[in-house]
Amino acid sequence: MGGVTRSWRWLVARVMRVLLRWTRLCCGVRGRGHVAHRLRLLWRYWRLLLKSLYYNSLCNSDTVLDAVFEPIYWLVDNLTRWFGVVFVCLVVALTSSVVLIVYACVLPLILETYAPHWVLWHLCYGHWNLLMVTFHYYKATSTSPGHPPQERRDVPTVTMCKKCIIPKPARTHHCSICNRCILKMDHHCPWLNNCVGHFNHRHFFCFCLYMTMGCVYCSISSLDMFIDAYNAVESSYQTPAPPYTFSERLHHKSIIYLWVLTSSVALALGGLTLWHSVMTLRGETSVERHINRKEAKRLQQLGKVFRNPYYFGRVNNFKILFGVEKRSHWVTRVLLPSSHPPLGDGLIWDAPRGLTPWPSDPPPPSWTHTSVAP
């Protein structure tokens, strides 16, 4: 009991002593200057402690900003990943609805009213286009874009990926949605729910091209029917309303839906296909477009000219994208469904063998400095 009392008294004495010392520190003879000095020391100590606990030689303001925005990135990436499934279902549903309307409304009219050679052309072209769209969409969504090898040590690298902690070969970039490094990354496409990279770039481009062609074909083929259907729907608001049956009204609305959807997609996707064609002509991906523009500006200020190391000539760039090695490949590999892999392994980007510059290609610009974009 006595021990308990003693320890209680001892505790009070300690607290009083600490309080006395603190009061002396604050109001003592040494004044405010001393307090400020102590606080500065305390602040330095805590800063050193924090730095020693979280020390990283790669840490800079960008890393800190990245860390602050990490929850927002996480949310956006996960939403995009989740919406990717919805977008793929949307593409399949809209394409199926268009095909269904063409079979139910447009094709019977073509079979009834067109000359035999036009009927044959519509049947052949329509089905070939549908086959190409379906094939390339399936391949673009199901083919892996390609990732740098984890084990191989002989891969020529340009930089290190801070997220994967692996060496990055040229043209490789990290996709935050896939959370992996992608060989010759172009972009992450939510409509495919997949990254567009070295191994599926051709399928993505062909899908855009054939889908645009298909939409242009549908909107041109159904233009007369659309005008008739539009006039019929407009006239239904008059009094007395024309006696259209339910199936006729459904037919009119289906044709209007078909024409509006296909012509809008033709415009939007046509623009995208044109943009990707221009980038292919220049030997760039969507990611490299921004990097190369920055690099060209930087070198221009130094009085130097930027040269894209992945430009092999306009036609050769398309040959590399389509995997065309001889003339017959333009038919067998571009105009027909083909699962051939692209030229090269996506790790080394030397000029492919057997591809000579096209005669009409402009000569490479005279430059004094060659810059390799990562």
Ligand SMILES: [Zn+2]
């Ligand atoms: Zn990575």
Ligand SMILES: [Zn+2]
């Ligand atoms: Zn991705």
